[in-house]
Structures are given as structure tokens and as C-alpha cells.
Amino acid sequence: MKIIKINATESTNLYLKSLGKSTNDKGIIAVRALCQTQGRGQMGTSWQTEDNKNLITSYLLPQINLEPKDNFKMSMLVSLALKKCLENLKVPDLKIKWPNDILSCQKKIAGILIENTFTAQKISSSIIGIGLNLNQKSFHNLPQASSLSLICQKEFDIDEVFQRLNVEIEVLYKKLIQKDFEGSLYEYYKNLYGYREEQIFEFKNGQQKKGMIKSIENNGFLNVKFNDHTSQSFDLKEIKQVY
Numbered sequence: 001m002k003i004i005k006i007n008a009t010e011s012t013n014l015y016l017k018s019l020g021k022s023t024n025d026k027g028i029i030a031v032r033a034l035c036q037t038q039g040r041g042q043m044g045t046s047w048q049t050e051d052n053k054n055l056i057t058s059y060l061l062p063q064i065n066l067e068p069k070d071n072f073k074m075s076m077l078v079s080l081a082l083k084k085c086l087e088n089l090k091v092p093d094l095k096i097k098w099p100n101d102i103l104s105c106q107k108k109i110a111g112i113l114i115e116n117t118f119t120a121q122k123i124s125s126s127i128i129g130i131g132l133n134l135n136q137k138s139f140h141n142l143p144q145a146s147s148l149s150l151i152c153q154k155e156f157d158i159d160e161v162f163q164r165l166n167v168e169i170e171v172l173y174k175k176l177i178q179k180d181f182e183g184s185l186y187e188y189y190k191n192l193y194g195y196r197e198e199q200i201f202e203f204k205n206g207q208q209k210k211g212m213i214k215s216i217e218n219n220g221f222l223n224v225k226f227n228d229h230t231s232q233s234f235d236l237k238e239i240k241q242v243y
């Protein structure tokens with residue numbers, strides 16, 4: 001793995017996107033920034049992070065040659081890899097909130113943004129962006145956000161956590177190349193926040209309904225059985241799990 005450490009950038013995902021165009025590297029490239037001025041989140045949202053406090057990193061995974069239908073499998077592997085890293089750091093009560101947010105004690109401590117490049121209808125390479133809240137203590141207007149230091153009551157060394165995450169990403173990359181998804185869906189369900197428990201779901205129009213997660217479809221859609229006995233599948237743009 002080639003590792004690049006920088007002080008500041010717009011977005012580590014964008015940094016790798018432009019680097020990816022000009023490099024012939026055959027292995028993983030990881031970039032870690034201490035400050036990010038225009039961090040990007042899922043579905044066009046922004047990712048705010050206090051300077052010098054958190055782990056802000058992206059990984060360029062080249063030559064993955066993945067069928068687009070297996071996109072969600074990759075997302076599962078990434079969230080499980082991040083969760084494993086956090087487990088090793090003894091972070092308590094970890095869960096994955098569909099599709100790939102990481103919660104500790106029901107608070108969001110990390111987010112993942114995966115951006116793919118396609119060649120001949122296959123995912124040829126992927127940029128995995130990870131924002132992990134480490135030492136930030138306050139989150140304005142983000143009541144569901146927290147950090148490892150708030151939860152574990154100690155400070156974390158950003159580069160030590162980065163190194164540990166790099167190890168898990170190497171393992172994930174090998175699995176991805178070998179198309180080794182065996183057991184990952186089972187692991188994902190085991191760690192899925194609110195799986196088969198009554199939850200409140202919110203639709204795009206703000207309407208809320210109670211139900212439970214029945215399954216995750218192969219394409220990553222969330223299949224929900226509502227209390228009124230109807231079932232429906234949703235993609236990320238269509239539904240939010242209230243937590």
C-alpha cells in the first residue's frame with residue numbers, strides 16, 4: 001500500500017480521483033488528510049470535520065474488475081472492515097446502520113463514501129472514503145454524531161488508527177480481488193442496527209412509519225415489513241432509518 005499523508009485538501013476522495021488519472025500504480029493508494037475543506041458525504045451531502053481531530057482518509061483500490069451487481073457486497077466488506085478495526089480498538093456497542101454508517105452506542109461515529117469508476121460495464125476501480133470521528137468533542141446541529149474520544153473517554157492517535165485501518169483494508173482488498181464474499185452477508189446481518197426489531201422509517205416526504213428490516217436485497221436495497229403488513233424495498237434516496 002502506498003501511503004500519502006497531507007495536511008489539507010478539498011476532499012480526499014477528489015484527491016485520489018485526480019491522482020488516479022495520472023498514476024499507473026497497481027496497488028492500493030491511501031491518502032490521509034488532517035483537514036478537509038469540502039468533505040463529501042453520501043447523496044450529495046457534505047461531511048464536516050474539525051481540523052486535526054479526526055481520521056479523514058480515502059483508498060484507491062485499482063483493478064477490482066467487479067460486476068456492478070456486486071457493488072453492495074463491496075460496501076458490506078468495507079463497513080465490516082471498519083467495524084473490525086474499531087472492535088480491535090475496543091470501541092463499545094458497534095453496529096452498522098444500513099447501508100454503511102458505523103454507530104457506537106447508537107451514535108454515528110463514521111461514514112463511508114464509495115465512488116466507482118466503470119470500464120466496459122465493470123467496476124474497474126473504487127475510491128473508498130472514510131471519515132472517522134476520533135477526538136472531536138462537539139458536533140453542531142448533528143445530535144446523532146459522536147466520536148471515539150467522547151465514547152471511550154480517551155484521546156486517539158490519528159496515525160495509529162490509520163495504520164490499523166490500513167491493515168483491514170489490505171485484507172478487504174484481497175477478498176475483493178478473489179471475489180471472496182463468503183459469510184459477509186451473514187456477518188453484515190449480525191451487525192446490522194435494528195435488524196428484525198421495530199424501527200421508525202422516514203420517507204422522502206417526511207412521513208414516518210413503523211416496521212422492521214426484513215432483509216437486504218442483492219442490490220443493497222432495504223426490504224422493510226411495515227406494521228400495517230405491507231412490505232417494500234427501498235434504495236438509500238427513498239428511506240431513512242430514524243435512530
Ligand SMILES: O=C(O)CCCC[C@@H]1SC[C@@H]2NC(=O)N[C@@H]21
Nearest residue numbers: 011039040041042111112129131
Ligand atoms: O455521508 C457519509 O456518511 C459519508 C461520509 C464520508 C466522508 C469521508 S471523509 C474522507 C472522504 N473524503 C470525502 O470527501 N468524503 C469521505
